[in-house]
Amino acid sequence: MSRKQSDKKVITVRLSEEEKQKLERCANLCGLSQSEFIRQLCAGKTPKAKPPREFWELLNALYSVHNGFKKCAIYEPSALTICKEIECLILDLQEVG
The missing domain is CATH 1.10.287 (Helix Hairpins)
Structure with missing residues (x-):
């Protein structure tokens, strides 16, 4: 395992079905994985939707x-x-x- 991966921590988050669908939809619109979408939010960035x-x-x-x-x-x-x-x-x- 690389040092970069070993520095990352796994968290578990419970979402309602509606929240889960919204997360999936928002991440997809931005062309990001759900993890990357959340990482950007945590970094204070607002992910933008990928242009059509x-x-x-x-x-x-x-x-x-x-x-x-x-x-x-x-x-x-x-x-x-x-x-x-x-x-x-x-x-x-x-x-x-």
Whole structure:
């Protein structure tokens, strides 16, 4: 057994069926095991729900549009303004996601 595993302690928690289902649902939404979900809560972190596939598709589409405008900037410098707006939008989405 590694030192890291030997440092961990096992606890037993009793939950109602409703609480157990909520824990399972919340951990699954975050893409975490139940243990990791609880560890993050104990560390004062609020686990976030894992963004759906459509979120990543949207982000990839924005990257593609951004790259297209960047290529156009050679011919039309005002395209760089649109690039900056898209970059801000991408950063905002990443914070939410």
